[in-house]
Amino acid sequence: MLFNSFTFLIFFALVSAAMALTNLPVFAAMPQEKRLRLRHIILLLASYVFYGWWNWLCCFLMLGLTLVAHICALQMDRPWRKAALAAGVIVPLLVLGVFKYYNFFVDSFCAVFGIARTGTLRIILPVGISFYTFQSLSYTIDVSRGKLRAETDFVKTALYVAFFPQLVAGPIVKAGDFLPQLEEDRNISLPNLELGVQYFVFGLFKKIVIADNIASFIDAVHSAPAAYSAGTLLLATYAYFVQLYCDFSGYSDMAVGCARCLGYELPRNFDIPFISRNVGEFWRRWHMSLSTWLTEYLYFPLGGSRRGEGRTYLNLFIIMTVCGLWHGAAWTFVLWGALLGVAQCVYRFAAPLRKMLPKSPLVTVISVLFTYTFICFSAVIFRASSIGEAWRIIVYIFTLHEGVRFVSFWGVFGLITVWGAHIAACIRSKRLGVPPTGYYPTVNLNSFTGLLIFFTFVGLTLSLGYTGQSPFIYFQF
């Protein structure tokens, strides 16, 4: 069920009510351990209902992966810890590989060697498999590294993997950040609801007002690029990244909001990425949970930047290509990742040249705009159904292709709103004397003015929101 649906609203209300009931005196009298366990069981059941709503068979897959992670982690202080670690890493990767990449590699192999397409599997891609697979991997690896004690309570391990607010599209939460919260007496409360509901509505606005309204424009342009003028294609290129940002960060905000309502804290996944001055900074601000995961569990084990410049470039290229492949089993994603890897290498290589540039606001602005333009154009590859289609669009733009001139109101609105919000965040950060960072614009729901603003914002979101079919983009990953 989607976050922006009445079904989810009812589901969440029921879960919240069940959690709130555990605050009643009859449960308050229970020992804390039992009370917490009750809450964990409620959330775990709710999470499996949430996931099973798509396809109940996938619940068995997730349960299986959770069992593997739980059992392997418990073996880390045994003589066979290396085998347990290997199993804890290989099994999830194998599952991910079969469900997500098997057909892709078979098709690519056949295409390269001119063999008729054969041996592919007819399987559906379970929603969110990339996310919870990475979570279970990080849990096993962190236990093996001694960063974390293995959780003996299976319910807690299962809840960490399956926690429904972040289950199907992140953020990818580290066990060390979530499991300690399960030891604390956390639950629904008025302060949590006050913030959680606002985060949720903020994310909902980004998703259904900005992202979904832009989507109809982008979909039309990408389905018939030859029909549109260079100007329209350029607007679509810049607007698509706004759509992607609002879709994904909107979902993440809704996930953070839901978790907050229930008393739990999830990490933010985005930090005003549009103001990045280079691709490296971009990846420290965009889908931060994934970039952190790849840095800790791939980049550092490969040697990071500790094995010489050449090896550093190779490592950067590898993790960005893997990042691309993580997003989807298609050469467009691989190429997109590789392109960003090359960009990171070039940026690092050009360090001496960069040092010669004066530190001025103008240079910063140019860097930001250049990085944004580069990211938007690379996203054309991300969005396109084939490399050929992406190349075609880029060529049309630079050859001033004649076609339908269409200025999308929502495209322009999205660009202005998102950039305006980024600039506002930068101004606020400067006033506070901190590095540029985003924030949730919340109001005090105990005041009349705060309530008025909130209710009006909810009404505007519902009025302007798109009501057609609008799956979250990152569900396909």
Next chain:
Amino acid sequence: MKTKAINWLLKALLAGAAAFALLCLFCALWYKVPVHSTNQDGATEFKYEPNTFYSRGVEGFAMGRTNSDGFPELLDYAPGDQVDVLLLGSSHLEGYSVPPEKNAAAVLGRLFDGEKAVYSIAMAGHTFPYCAKHLEKALEVYQPQVAVIELASLSYDPAAMDAATDGTLPDIPSHAGGFVTLLQKLPFLRHMYNKYFNRGNDVVKAAAVMETEVSGADFDASLARLLEKLGEVSRAHGVKTILVHVPTVVPDAEGRAVLEVKPGERESFQRLSEENGLIFLDLTERFVSALEDDHELLFGFANTAPGHGHINSRGHELFAEAVYGCIENGEG
């Protein structure tokens, strides 16, 4: 604790009421559709409250005022006023997403430069079978010389066409009267209802049931009966009736026009119209040329998907030019 809760509840209720008022104000400019009620003179299924402000920002941006007759028309109408050209059709020709001075009726009126009075009674949901159902009454009420009927599709269910011929096509209900009317006058409430609770509203359902996967002998037989009836009605009133096909044209990946018309339908309409003394004005070539040669999309607006939805102001202009050419010079 209890006092705090009550205080908060009161604050929330007041803030909610104030927010509701603000949102109604916003929707008055964003989405305000006049209440519609059954048209007693039978020229259409329903019409709007007369002399009432309307606005549309959900698809295109348009504002206007319904005329004294309850139609989104620039010209007022009083019984007995002269109407030379009467336009009938669906939401495409009603043009509620297009500024009133840019819709087909207004453009056509300017093209005639005062020589002919053009009047549109096109209304949402009035697809071809519904226009056919009401044609006789419409000609009695407005007594035009020319009747123009918009056909946004040619794929009509034989059962619907037969019902239109036999006069058994179900009415599109209007929910006007009392408390329901009052609720409909609150723009935000109406907008929320239409958006989230009434997506399959009666008008949309009426339009949707018309367009089905049909072809072949059944289609031709039903169409023949319906066009025969239209021909008889037109002759009886001394009216020239023009059926204008407004095709949906979207670009394919190569930028070429793709039509959503099934094979044989245009030919059937052409042949059977001629047999019954009706004029079939097919805008397909014009619309295809607009896309392929002039790079113009005649459907869709800046705030919707390009090429989809209702015809835009350029589409209305093309429609009007084609109808003008047909009436004045017999072009088609």
